[in-house]
Amino acid sequence: MDKKLWLNDKLLSYDDAHIDSCDRGFTLGDGLFETMRVCAGKVVRLEKHLARLQNGSDVIGLALPWKNDELHEAICQTLRANQLENAFVRLTVSRGVPSVRGLLPDAENANPSLVIQAGQFDGYPPELYQRGVNAIVSSIRRNEYSPLANIKSLNYLDSILAKQEAADMGADDALLLNTTGNVACASAANIFFVKGKTLLTPPLNDGALPGTMRAHVTNDIGPKHGLAVIEQSVFSADIFEMDEAFLTNALIGIMPLVSVDRRTVGSGRPGCITLVLNK
Secondary structure, X not given: XXXXXXXXXXXXXXXXXXXXXXXXXXXXXXXXXXXXXXXXXXXXXXXXXXHHHHHHHHHHOOOOXXXXXXXXXXXXHHHHXXXXXXXEEEEEEEOEOOOOOOOOOOHHHOEOEEEEEEEEOOOOOHHHHHXXXXXXXXEEEEOOOOHHHHOOEOOOHHXXXXXXXXXXXXXXXXXXXXXXXXXXXXXXXXXXXXXXXXXXXXXXXXXXXXXXXXXXXXXXXXXXXXXXXXXXXXXXXXXXXOOEEEEXXXXXXXXXXXXXXXXEOOOOOOOHHXXXXXX
């Protein structure tokens, strides 16, 4: 089957799809993205993803020329063209090709680029959730004062370097502290801690991304199971006082975190509350 993607206003084969080398998304990382999960042909929490995309566009001053229903239709066409029912979708928006070079965006001649890619995704292996993942505390700090901390910017180099640091040390992931030493997030996930019957998660002003799965746990899953959910700063040393920990994002769902810097979190195994929330 000829694999297709959506580029700007139509479906194209990968061989026929081309982005201008002067596009600011490529040259400056000037843009946004969303990664979404598709189950049985339905995009999970689509409205939340598109709301975050709109918020990000407001933050960076990039007016999106597409309405939400147009983006939804483009996603659906991409899924149908690739005959996908269970998939990931990556939606990328850049500021496009500038009329003049330089850092300052050209608001009068804005022409954003849109790319939608999709691929088969049936979830991560069950054994990964059964054993949990291990992490290090990265030497990379999350700048909680940056406007990029709370949006899905195309500039992901801090997370890339943190993930590489983890891989070099034989770990699955990296936790990023903010400039004051509080836990902000993992390389591409939010983090939750379990203490008794309470879920703790770093607040957005500590540098956490407003994740769609984070919101689902905070507003829906946690309260459904009778758990109090509190946004609270967590200092790195406090990690080992917690009963359990888990990571969340749109693709991994709820992933148990069982050790940090080779020290166990809780029992060192996926905790009972984490396992219940993950059902």
